[in-house]
Amino acid sequence: MGASVSPSDATNSAVAWSVVVKSGIFAADSITTGGLLSATGSGVLTVTATAADGSGVTGSEDITVNSMSVTGVSLDSTIKR
DSSP states (O other), X not given: OOOOOSSTTOSOOOEEEEEEEEEEEEEEEEEOTTOOEEEEEEEEEEEEEEETTSSOOXXXXXXXXXXXXXXXXXXXXXXXX
């Protein structure tokens, strides 16, 4: 995820991220300070960026996560660990 702060020359252009489950079932959901969203499950998450300057300005986006089942596993005997 990315956030744009206006004006572009704002003294503090940092944002704080948060994620909330809006619907569905999630075993884990988190977002890093850099905006990398991780979710295990399926449903809808609301991601919010809040300006770190104390102004209370926010921007939010709903993200739909669809779970996928494993359909196969292949082995490669040439890879050694």
